[in-house]
Amino acid sequence: MAARNTARKRAFQILFEGDQRDVDVQTVLADWIRHSRTDPRQPPVSEYTMQLVEGYASYARRIDDLISQYAVDWTLDRMPVVDRNILRLGAYELIWVDETPDAVVLDEAVQLAKEFSTDESPAFVNGLLGRFKELKSSLRRDEA
Numbered sequence: 001m002a003a004r005n006t007a008r009k010r011a012f013q014i015l016f017e018g019d020q021r022d023v024d025v026q027t028v029l030a031d032w033i034r035h036s037r038t039d040p041r042q043p044p045v046s047e048y049t050m051q052l053v054e055g056y057a058s059y060a061r062r063i064d065d066l067i068s069q070y071a072v073d074w075t076l077d078r079m080p081v082v083d084r085n086i087l088r089l090g091a092y093e094l095i096w097v098d099e100t101p102d103a104v105v106l107d108e109a110v111q112l113a114k115e116f117s118t119d120e121s122p123a124f125v126n127g128l129l130g131r132f133k134e135l136k137s138s139l140r141r142d143e144a
Contacts, residue, residue, distance in 0.1 A: 004100075007048035008089065008108050012116075014053050015085040025060075029053045056092040063091045066139060070131050082117040083125060090129045095139055102133050 014032060018025035029050065036042040056063065067087050068076045076084060090109035093100055106129050113121040132139060 003046065004048060005108065005111075007046045007052065008093075009112065010043075010045065010049045011052035011056070012085055012089050012112055014049070015056060015088055016081060019081055019085055024057070025053050026057050052089060052093065052097075055096060056088055059092055059096060060088070063088050066091060066132065067128070071128055080117060080121065083113065083121050086112045086117070086121075086125055087128060090125065091132055094129055094132055095136055102136075106130065106133065 010032075014028045015025055017023075018028040021028070029045070032042075033045045033050075036044045064076055067079075067084070071079065071087075079087075086109050089112075090105055094102060094105045097105075106126060109129055110122045110126050113125040117125075
């Protein structure tokens with residue numbers, strides 16, 4: 001499980017970097033992969049990290065729409081960058097990755113918020129992703 005935890009953390013970092021640099025996350029992913037192959041000091045990018053980043057990229061517009069729709073009193077552009085990207089990653093994995101138990105997705109997202117964001121962020125992340133968990137089947141159906 002530690003490997004998946006690391007993969008999620010790296011995927012979050014890639015999403016965060018893309019957001020900060022205003023660059024497509026797939027471009028950032030390609031940069032990370034290239035650096036890991038050419039610089040022995042850089043850790044390899046795992047298959048699961050690639051799956052998470054590419055999966056998010058496939059649903060990015062839909063995920064941002066969902067976050068905007070359900071985040072009470074927060075617009076996407078005013079949301080802390082860390083929280084926004086934790087939510088993006090968590091929403092993708094929660095809604096579209098069936099192999100990962102919902103409780104694991106929520107716990108990992110909350111842990112990322114505890115490690116990288118503010119004291120209020122874990123509750124915010126947990127609340128919004130918890131709402132997505134409740135609505136999961138309808139959110140998927142709405143996409144079809």
